[in-house]
Amino acid sequence: MKKLLFLAIIITFISCGTSKKTNHVNEIVNNSYADIISHEELKKNVYQLSSDEFEGRKTGEKGQKISAKYIADQYRDMGISPPVGYDNYYQKIPHEFFKQESISSSENVVAYIRGSEKPDELLIISAHYDHLGKKGNKIYNGADDNASGTSAVLAIAKSFQKAIKEGDGPKRSILFIHFTGEEEGLYGSKYYTAHPIFPLSNTVSNLNIDMVGRIDKIHKNKPEYIYLIGADKLSSELHELSELVNNNYIGLKLDYMYNEESDPNRFYYRSDHYNFAKNNIPVIFYFNGVHEDYHKPSDTPDKINYEILTKRTQLIFYTAWEITNRENRLVVDKR
Ligand SMILES: [Zn+2]
Numbered sequence: 410m411k412k413l414l415f416l417a418i419i420i421t422f423i424s425c426g427t428s429k430k431t432n433h434v435n436e437i438v439n440n441s442y443a444d445i446i447s448h449e450e451l452k453k454n455v456y457q458l459s460s461d462e463f464e465g466r467k468t469g470e471k472g473q474k475i476s477a478k479y480i481a482d483q484y485r486d487m488g489i490s491p492p493v494g495y496d497n498y499y500q501k502i503p504h505e506f507f508k509q510e511s512i513s514s515s516e517n518v519v520a521y522i523r524g525s526e527k528p529d530e531l532l533i534i535s536a537h538y539d540h541l542g543k544k545g546n547k548i549y550n551g552a553d554d555n556a557s558g559t560s561a562v563l564a565i566a567k568s569f570q571k572a573i574k575e576g577d578g579p580k581r582s583i584l585f586i587h588f589t590g591e592e593e594g595l596y597g598s599k600y601y602t603a604h605p606i607f608p609l610s611n612t613v614s615n616l617n618i619d620m621v622g623r624i625d626k627i628h629k630n631k632p633e634y635i636y637l638i639g640a641d642k643l644s645s646e647l648h649e650l651s652e653l654v655n656n657n658y659i660g661l662k663l664d665y666m667y668n669e670e671s672d673p674n675r676f677y678y679r680s681d682h683y684n685f686a687k688n689n690i691p692v693i694f695y696f697n698g699v700h701e702d703y704h705k706p707s708d709t710p711d712k713i714n715y716e717i718l719t720k721r722t723q724l725i726f727y728t729a730w731e732i733t734n735r736e737n738r739l740v741v742d743k744r
Contacts, residue, residue: 434653438730439577442568443658443723448715450567451722454483454560455622456710458538459552466551467542468590469504469513476538476559477516480587483563484520487570492521492584492606502589502600509593515539517597518587519606522569524733526580531607532733533584534725535598536562536618537591537681541704552710554703557622558695559587561722568726579733581613588681591619598681602688609685613738614647615692616729617682621721622713625698632714634662635721636696638677641668644691646740647732651693654731659724667696691739695725 457463457479464472481498484491491498499516507515518538524530536558540551550556566585572578584607590596602609624632641648655663667676677683682692702708732739 434657434731438727442572443726445568445571446564446719446722446726448719451560451564451718452715454563455552455556455713458556458559459550459710461548465542465549466538466540468539468593469515470542472542473515473539473589477518480518480538480559487567489520489522489566489570492519500601500606502596506600507593507596512593515589517589517601520566520585522573522579522583524580524582525578528582529611530581530738531584531612532581532729533586533612533615534562534565534729535586535588535615535681537588537597539589539592541592547706549706550709552713553620553623553708555619557620557713557718558618561618561621561725562587564722565726565729581733583733591681595681595684598684602684609688609690612690614732615682615685615690616725617680617692618695618725619680620697621695622718623697623700624714624717625700632717634664636664636667636698638668638694638696639682639686640693643686643689643743644739644741645743647691647693650731651728654727655724658727659720661720661724689741689744691741695721
């Protein structure tokens, strides 16, 4: 850890004054915050969220409600509050908002950290927690999709809370959002961006996490990777920042295959971050790629690679740290 810190300081030192553009990691983070992101805790949460008791977390149904409470209770235990003006952690979405008559009202789960210096500027870290529920007697546990991302967001929140306790809280504010209704048509993020808790014009970025616990076929023998989608689409600074942070602290292979405009999968348009991108908010979508258990009852927690999940979560924490603490707000230079 020390070596990395030293290297980062040197890089900062060398590049200071040589260029006006931010080409170094500005804010050296105390590594002990990221170090509490542990394999064990991620595993515990993934197993719980994808247990049969949570019934596949179908939007509007019992399993989703149990999951929402499970997530909210964790924020309460960590000492992280709901957003100002909220007396609980739920942003309620009425039944009428859903196009499908069969879907009952549901909830996004939201928790808030107020920035110490620029509280009006906000970073959103998100993951959907809903999944496909049950069909007949088969439960779609959705361990990778998206108990993995849900657990990652909780772990990142805990690291920031540790920093706050040590008097080192982020300069900008952070809203943690656990979206509902993603599998039914990105409803949670659609609802949030139509009824934002904080103005979208002050929302500096969205880091969205959807499926980060598995290794796809292409990377079978080189599992230290993650696909990044969207990072360079609105802000070249966000892309550069994300690369620098990875080089300084984590060293995963950042794979941009699915970021190509020509990619037929069009993942940029397919998860919750897109509702932010549409509003000119720079996003990064973190994704492990597709696998044979995608949207099947066989997406179970025993198939998650918890070592890699831990590294990916740490990468997102460091990226969030840099976005919330660097001097300037991310510049949007592309549309
Ligand atoms: Zn998903």
